[in-house]
Amino acid sequence: xxxxxxxxxxxGDFLLDGVDLKVEKGEYxxxxxxxxxxxxxxxxxxxxxxxxxxxxxxxxxxxxxxxxPEKRGIGFVYQDYVLFPHLSVKDNLLxxxxxxxxxxxxxxxxxxxxxxxxxxxxxxxxxxDTLSGGERQKVALxxxxxxxxxxxxxxxPLSALDPQHREGVQQELRQIHQRLxxxxxxxxxxxxxxxxxxxxxxxxxxxRILQIGKPDEIFRQPNSEFVARFAMTRNIFTGEVRDGDxxxxxxxxxxxxxxxxxxxRGRLHASLRPEDILISEEPLxxxxxxxxxxxxxxxxxxxxxxxxxxxxxxxxxxxVTRRSFEELGLAEGEEVYIxxxxxxxxxx
Amino acid sequence: MMRNILRWSAxxxxxxxxxxxxxxxxxxxxxxxxxxxxxxSPAILWDTLLDGEVRSAIGxxxxxxxxxxxxxxxxGVPLAYFLARHSFPGxxxxxxxxxxxxxxxxxxxxxxxxxxxxxxxLAGSAFxxxxxxxxxxxxxIVIAMIFVSxxxxxxxxxxxxxxxxxxxxxxxxxLGASPRQTFFRVSLPLAKRSIFGGTVxxxxxxxxxxxxxxxxxxxxxxxxxxxxxxxxxxGLDYALPVATLLIIICIVIFVALRTIAYRGxxx
Numbered sequence: 001x002x003x004x005x006x007x008x009x010x011x012g013d014f015l016l017d018g019v020d021l022k023v024e025k026g027e028y029x030x031x032x033x034x035x036x037x038x039x040x041x042x043x044x045x046x047x048x049x050x051x052x053x054x055x056x057x058x059x060x061x062x063x064x065x066x067x068x069p070e071k072r073g074i075g076f077v078y079q080d081y082v083l084f085p086h087l088s089v090k091d092n093l094l095x096x097x098x099x100x101x102x103x104x105x106x107x108x109x110x111x112x113x114x115x116x117x118x119x120x121x122x123x124x125x126x127x128x129d130t131l132s133g134g135e136r137q138k139v140a141l142x143x144x145x146x147x148x149x150x151x152x153x154x155x156x157p158l159s160a161l162d163p164q165h166r167e168g169v170q171q172e173l174r175q176i177h178q179r180l181x182x183x184x185x186x187x188x189x190x191x192x193x194x195x196x197x198x199x200x201x202x203x204x205x206x207x208r209i210l211q212i213g214k215p216d217e218i219f220r221q222p223n224s225e226f227v228a229r230f231a232m233t234r235n236i237f238t239g240e241v242r243d244g245d246x247x248x249x250x251x252x253x254x255x256x257x258x259x260x261x262x263x264x265r266g267r268l269h270a271s272l273r274p275e276d277i278l279i280s281e282e283p284l285x286x287x288x289x290x291x292x293x294x295x296x297x298x299x300x301x302x303x304x305x306x307x308x309x310x311x312x313x314x315x316x317x318x319x320v321t322r323r324s325f326e327e328l329g330l331a332e333g334e335e336v337y338i339x340x341x342x343x344x345x346x347x348x
Numbered sequence: 349m350m351r352n353i354l355r356w357s358a359x360x361x362x363x364x365x366x367x368x369x370x371x372x373x374x375x376x377x378x379x380x381x382x383x384x385x386x387x388x389s390p391a392i393l394w395d396t397l398l399d400g401e402v403r404s405a406i407g408x409x410x411x412x413x414x415x416x417x418x419x420x421x422x423x424g425v426p427l428a429y430f431l432a433r434h435s436f437p438g439x440x441x442x443x444x445x446x447x448x449x450x451x452x453x454x455x456x457x458x459x460x461x462x463x464x465x466x467x468x469x470l471a472g473s474a475f476x477x478x479x480x481x482x483x484x485x486x487x488x489i490v491i492a493m494i495f496v497s498x499x500x501x502x503x504x505x506x507x508x509x510x511x512x513x514x515x516x517x518x519x520x521x522x523l524g525a526s527p528r529q530t531f532f533r534v535s536l537p538l539a540k541r542s543i544f545g546g547t548v549x550x551x552x553x554x555x556x557x558x559x560x561x562x563x564x565x566x567x568x569x570x571x572x573x574x575x576x577x578x579x580x581x582x583g584l585d586y587a588l589p590v591a592t593l594l595i596i597i598c599i600v601i602f603v604a605l606r607t608i609a610y611r612g613x614x615x
Contacts, residue, residue, distance in 0.1 A: 049518045069521040076522040082515045086537045095533070096523030147524055 001025045002046070002151050002183065007055035009045045011038050016045070016207045019055070023151070023185060028177050030194040031187040032218075033204030034226055039187035040079075042204070043153045046185070047074045059150050070099070075144030079156040081136040083128035089139050090115075090124040096147040114142040117179075118172065134165035138172065145180070154186040158193055167264075167348075173197060191230045195219065195269055196348045203227055235272040235316050241265050241347060248342065256314055258290045259342035269348050274307060274319035276344035281328060284339045291339045292316075296332050306330075310338050381595065388592045396589040405574040405590075406597060412486060412570060413554030416493035417501070420550050424502045425543060429535065431502075432509035447503070449496050457495055458563025465491060465564070488565030496560050497553035501546040508542025509535060541609065548605045555598060 002023045009016040016038040023029040033039050044050035046057060048069035057065045064072050084092050093114055097107040115121045118138040128136060137157060144152055157173065158166045174197060177184055187204075188194055194201050195215040203211040203224050210224040219236055222228040239253035241264055251260050251270055260270065278284065283291055294312035306325045308318045316338055320330070330336065396402050431443065449457055465472045465482040472482060482488035512535050520530040536543075558572040566573055571594045579587035 044518070047518075047522050049521065068526075069518070070524045070526055072522075074522055076519060078515055078519070082513060082519050084516060084520075084534060095520070095525075099524030099529070143519075143523070147522075149522075 001060055002185070003056075003058040004046070005056040005058070007042075007045060007057065008053045009038070009041055009050060010053050011041055011207065014038075014207050015053075016042055019204075019209055021202060021209065021212070023183060025060075025183055026181040028174075028184045028186065028197055028199045030198035030201045031185065031204050032189070032191065032194045032198075032201050032227075033187070034189055037189075037204045038207050039189075039204060040155050043076070043155050043185065043187055046151070047076050047153055048072050049076075073147070073150045075147065075149035075152040077137075077140045077144045077152070077154045077157055080160050081128075081133075081140040083131075083136055083139055083143070085128055087128075088124070089120065089126050089128065089131070092128065092139055092143050093124075093146055096143065100147065110146065114146055117145075117176070118142045132165070133161050134169055137161060137165075137169050141172070141176065145176070145182070151183045151185060154184060156188055157186065159188065159190065170196060170348075191219070191227070191234070192236075192269070192271055192346070192348050195236065233274065235274065235277075237270045237272075237314065239268065239270060241268050249347075251345070251347065254314060256292070256312070258345060260345045260347055261343045262347040264347055271346045271348070272316070272340060272344055274317045276340050277316060277318040278339040279308065279310070279318055279320055279324075279328065279330070280337050280339065283337045289339050289341055290345075291337055293335065293337055296330060296334050296336060299330070299332055310336060312338070381599075384588070384592050385596060388589050392589050393593055393596075396593050401569075402571075402574065402590055402593065405569045405571045406594060408486075408489070408568055409555050409571040409594075410597075412489040413493055413497075413551050413557075416490050416497060416554045417547055417551045419490070419494055420498040420501045421543075421547060424498050425505050428502045428505035428543075429509050429531070432506050432512075433514070446499050448499075450499050454496055454557065454559030455563060458492060458560035461492060461495055461560065461564055482564060484565050484567050486565070486568065489561050489568075489570055492560035492564045493554035493557050496557050497550045500549040500553055501543075504546025504549060505539060505543045508539030508546075511542070512538045544605075544609055548602070548609070552598065552602060 002021075004019055004021040007016065007019040019042065021029075031039055031042065041050050045052050048064070048067060052065060055065070056063055059072060059074075083089075084095065087095065090111065093111045094107060097110055100107075102110075112121070115124055118141060120135065120138050120142060123131060123135060123139070128139065131139065137160075141157075154173070158169055161169060170193065173184075173186070176182060186197060195218075198215055200212060201215055201218045202209050203218065203222075203226065205224055205226050211218060211222070211227065213221075216238070218227055219231050222231050237251075237253045239251040241249055241251045241260065241262060243265070244250035244259060249260050249262050249265070250257050251268070253270065258270075283293070292312045294310040294316070296308050297311045297315070298309035300307040300309075304322050306320050306322060308320060308325075308330065310316045310318055318338060320328075328336075427446075431439065452460075462469075462483070464470055465475070465488065467473060467476050467481065467483060475482065475487075480487055482491060516534050516538070517530050520534045521527070525533060556572065557570075558576070561570055562573060562576075569577065571590070575587050575591045575594065578590060
């Protein structure tokens, strides 16, 4: 368990101001915030790598605020991995183990176990600069886990990866967390990543914690501009993904089924951009499309565009230009059809 | 298409101009060295090598430059690391100060050292009390060499440390390494190529030093001073073989060290 009390850190031109956090043992905790909100510095302060102006950090009932980083028992993974370039993958993994003064055979066993856990055994003799981004990330994770840390701190672990590797590493993170019951603090600016992984999310903006809660609380009742703006630009649902006909996948969200394009199965999240939804007065006939009938329950005027909320009864936020809004003669209470492609839904 | 051709030929003209200018300076460096080496017959070189005075002078040069470099490593590398990792008011001034020995005339540097390490001065009298003299003595050669050559090592090591990502050191700390262990296991190995390059430069610069050593300790004779003495006393014919031998030895060592350094780079 980790507890942060009124932590204040100097960030040069602004402060990380009075941060209060409590992360339970075994919890996957997300700190969500835009770039420049002080997320990396918060992690560095927890790890003892950045000086703290005031406040306290408690790890498993012992105060570590002034403790040297090497005595804290914290694993750290930077955004761009930061592997030791002069050491092989194997020696990167052994770096921390050598500090623990264990017998050699035991270090070897732990190293091999970690390599197996992350599927990097074939890479052990390689040099870090010959690895792909995803491989480096796995090595960095294995290295951080090598000292069996109380808490694993992850600084934007997915953002330097290309989309196809990102999903794999994201799964990896979830599995490691579940298998090892590892307490994790993961900072990110990616809302979907936060929802997909976090047991709880803290929203950080301009050096302050704005909101802490479970993922659905955060996006259903956002109390910050950052989250609210995101909630406006994404329709987010939770549902069950299973095999459909013709090799397609189906997601069932509160009794309504949609065609989606994904390899993932199980209880997952779906997001849909408002601009990917087509509004019409008559149903559009198309086999590759999801089409629903609903009622306009809310209209938000944004100048050249309008955000409509269409209740089907699932609420969809849709974006239309002022011109088509007027041409269609849309109004609150009116019945319309909404249509979107299976590929427009992002499953995560 | 037309424009492409034009751009090509303009590019080419520039490349050729630069190449020609480069050739001038390359020849300027190469010709005197080559002429000197080839105008001395191997037999004379061999005789020179058998000359006890020459051998002891060259040996003394290599030895004193080595001692100077070791002192430079022990005292200079920590400073280089400190400068690479900290910023403080006056840092620019400190960095400029380190480079001053490169820009002052070395004969003046020798006189400056004399005023500290001479027997009647501050450090000189203190060291004299414990039996170390600088003027007309090996320690004098060494400090003259350190003074004029250590900036090369400090600058190079500092650049090496600056290139080491601070976050590598931070990660090492989270993995249980103390600051000292982090320095020896991460920072130093990653900067070693720059430090090695600086070490070679410092040593080579030490061997070639003349002015500062002349003022402080013209005896025992290091090789450049022997060359100068022979030139003064017996003329060019007697100075030339010693000078040639010195150049050949320096080139061989320099090439050997560079080869080691580059082999490390490929691995």
